[in-house]
Amino acid sequence: MGLCPFHSEKTPSFNVSPENGFFHCFGCGAGGDVITFIRRIENLDYIDAVKLLASRAGLEVPTDTASNGMGELRKRIYEANREAARFYHKMLYSYEGAKGLSYLRGRSLSEATIKHFGLGYSPPSRYALVDYLRSKGFKDSELVSANLAFMSRSGHAIDRFADRVMFPIIDVRGNVIAFGGRIMSDEKPKYLNTSDTPVFKKSSNLFALNFAKNVGEGMLILCEGYMDVIALHQAGFQNAVATLGTAITTEQAMIIKRYADEIAICYDADEAGQKATTRAIGILRPTGIKIRVVTVPSGKDPDEFIRSYGEQGTARFRKLLDVSGNDIRYQIEKLRKKHDTQIPEQRVTFLTECAKLLAKLDNSIELDVYAGELAEELAVTKNSIISQIEKYKKQSYRKARKEEMRNIMLTTSAAADRINPEKHRNLRAASAEEAIIALLINNPDLADTILSRIDPDKFITSFNRRIFTLLIDRINDSRPISLMDISGELSNEEIGSVASILNARPRENNPKQAANDYINILLDENDKMTPEKAVSASAEEIMEHMKKLKERKK
Numbered sequence: 301m302g303l304c305p306f307h308s309e310k311t312p313s314f315n316v317s318p319e320n321g322f323f324h325c326f327g328c329g330a331g332g333d334v335i336t337f338i339r340r341i342e343n344l345d346y347i348d349a350v351k352l353l354a355s356r357a358g359l360e361v362p363t364d365t366a367s368n369g370m371g372e373l374r375k376r377i378y379e380a381n382r383e384a385a386r387f388y389h390k391m392l393y394s395y396e397g398a399k400g401l402s403y404l405r406g407r408s409l410s411e412a413t414i415k416h417f418g419l420g421y422s423p424p425s426r427y428a429l430v431d432y433l434r435s436k437g438f439k440d441s442e443l444v445s446a447n448l449a450f451m452s453r454s455g456h457a458i459d460r461f462a463d464r465v466m467f468p469i470i471d472v473r474g475n476v477i478a479f480g481g482r483i484m485s486d487e488k489p490k491y492l493n494t495s496d497t498p499v500f501k502k503s504s505n506l507f508a509l510n511f512a513k514n515v516g517e518g519m520l521i522l523c524e525g526y527m528d529v530i531a532l533h534q535a536g537f538q539n540a541v542a543t544l545g546t547a548i549t550t551e552q553a554m555i556i557k558r559y560a561d562e563i564a565i566c567y568d569a570d571e572a573g574q575k576a577t578t579r580a581i582g583i584l585r586p587t588g589i590k591i592r593v594v595t596v597p598s599g600k601d602p603d604e605f606i607r608s609y610g611e612q613g614t615a616r617f618r619k620l621l622d623v624s625g626n627d628i629r630y631q632i633e634k635l636r637k638k639h640d641t642q643i644p645e646q647r648v649t650f651l652t653e654c655a656k657l658l659a660k661l662d663n664s665i666e667l668d669v670y671a672g673e674l675a676e677e678l679a680v681t682k683n684s685i686i687s688q689i690e691k692y693k694k695q696s697y698r699k700a701r702k703e704e705m706r707n708i709m710l711t712t713s714a715a716a717d718r719i720n721p722e723k724h725r726n727l728r729a730a731s732a733e734e735a736i737i738a739l740l741i742n743n744p745d746l747a748d749t750i751l752s753r754i755d756p757d758k759f760i761t762s763f764n765r766r767i768f769t770l771l772i773d774r775i776n777d778s779r780p781i782s783l784m785d786i787s788g789e790l791s792n793e794e795i796g797s798v799a800s801i802l803n804a805r806p807r808e809n810n811p812k813q814a815a816n817d818y819i820n821i822l823l824d825e826n827d828k829m830t831p832e833k834a835v836s837a838s839a840e841e842i843m844e845h846m847k848k849l850k851e852r853k854k
């Protein structure tokens with residue numbers, strides 16, 4: 301058991317079963333074999349996950365079998381993105397692109413920096429990229445899937461980005477996965493980003509992580525915008541990253557935790573930036589990462605700050621980083637600004653708010669230090685502060701436990717089962733079906749016994765029927781049926797469901813007897829099915845039924 305890498309939690313609900321070769325999380329429902337794990341944590345498709353594992357084990361994946369529909373499209377999108385990045389970069393040095401180049405130079409970016417980040421320019425003509433990529437053999441549909449173009453009402457592909465400075469977004473494996481485009485006038489939106497595509501999910505990628513991950517300082521700097529990140533990298537802080545035009549998500553927080561022990565939040569000094577800082581602390585803290593908050597003086601953003609000091613920029617920013625306090629100090633300071641501690645009533649509310657804040661700390665030494673400082677400053681006893689903190693700690697612990705339990709109930713309750721939505725209407729049948737599936741996977745030699753008594757038609761819920769059919773087909777082809785063997789044919793969520801089925805059922809002492817018992821239950825449930833209920837098995841069948849009724853009326 302351990303803490304789940306796919307959602308934030310304090311009490312472990314993630315378990316790995318080495319002998320059965322799978323993982324499962326009660327909290328969020330994630331589960332599957334080792335390939336599924338790599339698919340989820342590295343955000344890869346099945347083939348790429350297999351390749352990654354194979355290369356780690358020193359094995360080779362035969363290339364001819366390594367293709368499927370989605371994998372093929374993803375490959376084309378990566379290629380189209382790479383060509384697009386080349387095109388935009390070349391355009392920056394064209395006659396049209398001069399204004400883009402002068403914008404970047406005006407922000408003090410060196411030639412080397414522009415090249416390093418592969419910055420570019422999208423021409424104002426709405427067909428520039430589309431024409432170019434067509435000449436490279438790309439189909440309009442592929443460009444639309446890549447979100448490099450969209451379809452006009454008259455059915456023509458049109459460039460998504462026009463007259464913008466272009467920032468390619470590159471994943472940790474070096475693939476161009478998306479673009480951010482900044483307009484140079486006051487038009488809105490200032491930034492346009494690639495929408496989610498088969499190779500890109502905005503909420504689970506970070507700008508410049510491809511560079512920052514190699515710095516190895518154990519710390520990442522989190523900025524608000526592309527320009528802040530680029531300015532910091534140019535100034536020697538290559539561990540700077542940014543979210544992609546949105547507030548930080550839990551997924552991004554989990555990624556940051558994988559690459560660093562500490563995060564320095566360095567948002568704009570304006571009010572919006574400060575609000576975003578508080579929100580980011582709330583998202584990052586549950587991951588257990590160390591947090592500091594860098595305050596850029598005189599209302600500047602990091603890019604402006606560094607530029608304003610010219611040659612001295614690096615040293616000045618280093619200093620800001622060195623004096624930055626952790627998130628707790630930052631939040632205490634914010635509370636202090638809101639209260640006049642000379643007035644007794646306000647002193648009380650200030651201390652109460654601080655106690656609430658400190659109750660979130662797990663480290664009791666840290667807690668003791670802050671309580672001591674506050675006690676001395678405001679002339680109260682440290683014990684009174686600490687006992688107040690303990691009170692809040694108990695409350696919030698109970699609340700957190702309740703919340704986690706609620707999530708577990710939600711993900712494990714049949715009513716909320718998105719993968720098998722028919723389950724809650726057929727609980728007894730579904731649980732017999734699941735038991736039969738688990739028995740078959742754990743004891744493939746029972747296949748003959750099971751098949752001699754039951755066939756897939758007897759499965760009432762369609763998800764379980766599909767899994768059972770898949771297992772039977774493989775057995776008939778003499779192919780193995782462990783979770784790892786079948787995971788390539790299922791989505792991450794579906795494998796999660798099968799893993800949870802296996803997880804809920806320990807291996808039986810007498811599997812043959814158990815199989816017969818569960819088959820009896822399922823056959824019994826079949827007998828109970830009325831014809832009407834049988835019709836309700838699928839929407840198409842209902843439609844068909846309705847059509848026949850109507851025709852009869854005529």
Ligand SMILES: [Zn+2]
Pocket residue numbers: 304305306307314325326327328329330
């Ligand atoms: Zn989880």
